[in-house]
Amino acid sequence: MKFTNRQLDIIQAATKLIGEKGIQNLTTKNLAAEIGFSEAALYRHFKNKNVIISSILEYYKDEIKDVMFGIIQDSTTGILKLEKIIEFLFNRFSSNPAIIMIVFAETSFQNDIQLSEQVHSILKQKKMVFEQVILKGQNDGSIRMDIQKEQLATIFMGSLRLTVLRWRLSNMNFDLNKEGDILWSALAKVFIK
Amino acid sequence: MKFTNRQLDIIQAATKLIGEKGIQNLTTKNLAAEIGFSEAALYRHFKNKNVIISSILEYYKDEIKDVMFGIIQDSTTGILKLEKIIEFLFNRFSSNPAIIMIVFAETSFQNDIQLSEQVHSILKQKKMVFEQVILKGQNDGSIRMDIQKEQLATIFMGSLRLTVLRWRLSNMNFDLNKEGDILWSALAKVFIK
DNA sequence: GCTTTATTAGTTAGTATTAACTAACTTTGT
DNA sequence: ACAAAGTTAGTTAATACTAACTAATAAAGC
Incomplete structure (x- = not known):
C-alpha cells in the first residue's frame, strides 16, 4: 500500500483543516491537535510538512483518477462521459468541500517549487484525460470536430x-x-455536433 | 485621489513581490527592503498589512475596470468587444505577470474573511460586466441566444x-x-450566432 | 519458555527563526 | 515651528522541527 493507516489518518485530518480555513490553517500544531497527539508524533509518520502536503495531493489525485477511469471505461458516447464526469465531480465536491481546497490549490504553493510542479503535473494529467475523452467523442460523432480537443478541454x-x-x-x-x-x-449545446 | 504617491510606491513594490513568489513572499520585511526603507515606515502609510493587500486589490480592480469600460463604450458588436477584451487581458498579463497573482488571488485569502469577501465581490462585478457585454451581443445579433448570458460568461x-x-x-x-x-x-465559434 | 534486544509510536520540553507590529526618538520639508 | 516621514531597537506570538526519553509490542537467541 501507498500509505499506512496512520498516514491516512493524518491525510484525512489535514484535508479537514485545509477545507475549513485554507492551507494556512494547516500547521503542525493544528494538525496534531486534530488527530489528538503531539506535534512531534507527526514526524514519526512523515519526514516533514512538505511531504504531508505532497501526500495529500497524491492521495486525491489517485482517488479522482480511479473514478474518472471507471467512467471512461463505460461504453457510452464521449458526450455522455463528459456529462457523467461533471455530475460525479460536482457531487463529490458538494458532499466533501474540503477536497476542493486541495484539488484547486494551485495558487497556494507558489513559494515551493516542488509542490508547484506537482500541482502542475496533476493539472496536465487531468487535461490529457479530458482531451482523450473529447477525442473519442469526436470520433464517435457525439462531439463537434471544428474545434480542437485542446480548446474544448480548456472550455470544459x-x-x-x-x-x-x-x-x-x-x-x-x-x-x-x-x-x-x-x-x-x-x-x-456547445459541445454537441 | 485614492492613494498618495508613497502608497502607490508600496502597492507597486508589493505587486512585484507577489508576482515573483506569490503572496507568501509579501512580508513586511521584504516589502520594506524592496522600497528601500524600514519596516516601521510602512506603518506611516498603511494601518496594517491587511489594508495594504486590500489596497492592492482595489487598485487593480479600478485599473482593469477603466480599460474594460473603454472597450465596452466602443460601438462595435458584442462579439467584437469580447475579442478586444480577451486581447487586452492576455496582453496585459504577459507584459506584467505580477498582476496575475493579484487578479487570481482568490485562494490565497481563505483565512481572512474580509479579504475573501473583497475578492468575491470583485469576481462578481467582473462577471456582471461580461454578462452585460454578452447580453448586448445577443441583442445586436452577434452572439447566440440559446444559451443564457450567465452560462456564456462562465464559459468565457x-x-x-x-x-x-x-x-x-x-x-x-x-x-x-x-x-x-x-x-x-x-x-x-462557440459564441457566434 | 523465557529473557534479551529492537522497533514502533508516542511523550515533554525545548530550539532557532520569522512574522507583524510598536514605542520612542530623529530628520526633513514647508 | 511643526507635522509628516523616517529610524532603531525592540516585543509578542507563532512556526516547523528536534532532542531525549518511555511504554508497549514484536523478534531473536538460547
Whole structure:
C-alpha cells in the first residue's frame, strides 16, 4: 500500500483543516491537535510538512483518477462521459468541500517549487484525460470536430473550475449540483455536433 | 485621489513581490527592503498589512475596470468587444505577470474573511460586466441566444482563467498572446450566432 | 519458555527563526 | 515651528522541527 493507516489518518485530518480555513490553517500544531497527539508524533509518520502536503495531493489525485477511469471505461458516447464526469465531480465536491481546497490549490504553493510542479503535473494529467475523452467523442460523432480537443478541454475544465470557485467564495450558499446541471446544459449545446 | 504617491510606491513594490513568489513572499520585511526603507515606515502609510493587500486589490480592480469600460463604450458588436477584451487581458498579463497573482488571488485569502469577501465581490462585478457585454451581443445579433448570458460568461471567464493559470504554472514557457488567439478562435465559434 | 534486544509510536520540553507590529526618538520639508 | 516621514531597537506570538526519553509490542537467541 501507498500509505499506512496512520498516514491516512493524518491525510484525512489535514484535508479537514485545509477545507475549513485554507492551507494556512494547516500547521503542525493544528494538525496534531486534530488527530489528538503531539506535534512531534507527526514526524514519526512523515519526514516533514512538505511531504504531508505532497501526500495529500497524491492521495486525491489517485482517488479522482480511479473514478474518472471507471467512467471512461463505460461504453457510452464521449458526450455522455463528459456529462457523467461533471455530475460525479460536482457531487463529490458538494458532499466533501474540503477536497476542493486541495484539488484547486494551485495558487497556494507558489513559494515551493516542488509542490508547484506537482500541482502542475496533476493539472496536465487531468487535461490529457479530458482531451482523450473529447477525442473519442469526436470520433464517435457525439462531439463537434471544428474545434480542437485542446480548446474544448480548456472550455470544459475552465468553466467547471470557475463554477466551483464561485461556490466556494460564496460560502457554498447555492446548490452546486443544480448549478452543475445548468452549466452542463449549456456546455452540451456547445459541445454537441 | 485614492492613494498618495508613497502608497502607490508600496502597492507597486508589493505587486512585484507577489508576482515573483506569490503572496507568501509579501512580508513586511521584504516589502520594506524592496522600497528601500524600514519596516516601521510602512506603518506611516498603511494601518496594517491587511489594508495594504486590500489596497492592492482595489487598485487593480479600478485599473482593469477603466480599460474594460473603454472597450465596452466602443460601438462595435458584442462579439467584437469580447475579442478586444480577451486581447487586452492576455496582453496585459504577459507584459506584467505580477498582476496575475493579484487578479487570481482568490485562494490565497481563505483565512481572512474580509479579504475573501473583497475578492468575491470583485469576481462578481467582473462577471456582471461580461454578462452585460454578452447580453448586448445577443441583442445586436452577434452572439447566440440559446444559451443564457450567465452560462456564456462562465464559459468565457473560466476558459480564460484556466489558460492563464496554465501559463503561470508552466513558468510562462509558452506565448500567452498566441494561446489567447487560439482560445479566442475556439470561443468565437462557440459564441457566434 | 523465557529473557534479551529492537522497533514502533508516542511523550515533554525545548530550539532557532520569522512574522507583524510598536514605542520612542530623529530628520526633513514647508 | 511643526507635522509628516523616517529610524532603531525592540516585543509578542507563532512556526516547523528536534532532542531525549518511555511504554508497549514484536523478534531473536538460547
